[in-house]
Amino acid sequence: MYKEPFITIITVSYNSESTISDTIESVLNQDYSNYEYIIIDGASTDNTLNIIKNYQIKFENKNIRFRFYSEPDNGIYDAMNKGILQAEGKWIGILNSDDFYIDDKVLSSIAHNIIENPIAKAHYADLVYVKQNDINKITRYWQSGKFNPRRFYYGWVPPHPTLFVDHEIYDSYGLYNEDLDISADYEFMLRIFVKNNVPAAYLPKILIKMRDGGASNISLANRKKGANNIRLAWKINKLTPLPFTFILRLLRKIPQYIWK
Template identity: 50%
Template sequence: MKVSIITVVFNGVSTINHCIESVLKQDFDSIEYIIIDGNSKDGTQEVIASYGSKIHQFLSEPDKGIYDAMNKGIKLATGDLIGILNADDFYASNTVISEIVGAIEKDNADACYGDLNYVDAQDESVIKRKWISGKYKPNAFLMGWMPPHPTFFLKKKCYEKLGDFRLDMGSAADYELMLRMIYKHGIKPAYVPSVIVKMRTGGVSNSNFQNRLNANKNDRKAWKINGLKPYPFTLWLKPVRKILQFI
């Protein structure tokens, strides 16, 4: 199995090196690494260029936001399986891709996900929040569940058949895509019960109360556009689950 890893970045010179190194140190042999840059002007492009042919595809141009950049990467990907790692994030160990591929092959699955730790932006050894996903159950999305998107790997054939990220979903584009793939279309996900990705704190959707309300509105839209009906409490359980991750 060939795995394509996509990193999207814009003016991320302070973290892009760590992100790239975490991909290049993976012990899995068949990895295609794609970086999509939004025409950075802070030195990010120079850092990426310094890796030469270790970056298999590098595109730098203005885009319509992070999910537009991800879609560009998906279209360029030639791997059987696609993972997306943002420039502020990094893989927790050098065996992540091997574990993901192993779980997919064992379960004959179309997707895979794991757990995620939020770490301090300045000191990655300080864990701020633990996102333990748990094994998927058929009613999980109705109970406010979702896997952490940076740990989510999906076969390219699923993107080709069922579509990529919708650009009208705001910060809920990743939620909508996973809801559509797993809950609506019933693709089979495998679960790796270990920390796959470490993410530096500072997510857009949770940065303040107004952003949380906007995210909730987009979450509701995700269900509606897919012709799905959540429980009355479903979308309020999502932020509750996030609060519990701090405990």
């Protein structure tokens, strides 16, 4: 009989009072129990901390370890790194404070995928984008597909919010590069999957509902900065993209708005 893998879920928050309850509820209501939940808050000035505190007893009643920290940070990836350094789970997943799990079977599905694919050191799945003010209205469907690191050269990347990574990978290859700002998750995946050939397994299931309007999408300036940092991600990992890698990365998004 296989032992259920111990999973750490990390949520980074800052002034998230309008969305964080959905995030926390989706973690609390999982039908899987072998996990811990860590929230890293950036010293919110709204009602976020009070909302978080109100959930502490609910996790205790389920015998789920729940911790939260609140202090100023240097951005979302600094906060993610803080959470990873606190994590005790064998597997680590990151759930943003405006995203939430699609149902109560997300962690049990990931655990099953981990057991069924013992060689894989990372697992990922699909996600859907939803409207900020109507979480039942899907605006984009990101279907990942099977893993092949060569696909990065053709503009492919797995959706970071669905990623669950073996703790050893962070220990071996490092945390998020905060200098890459809003593209640090892309650089991390490029570093582990393409540069270091970390094996991964795809779970063909939607795990996450993600609200429109993330940090990398809210302005033309951020889009330009993200594109520049993605080019830099290849450079700092001493990898050479194909001439059309970055064009394909943009073109790959078009079907996601059609097949939803």
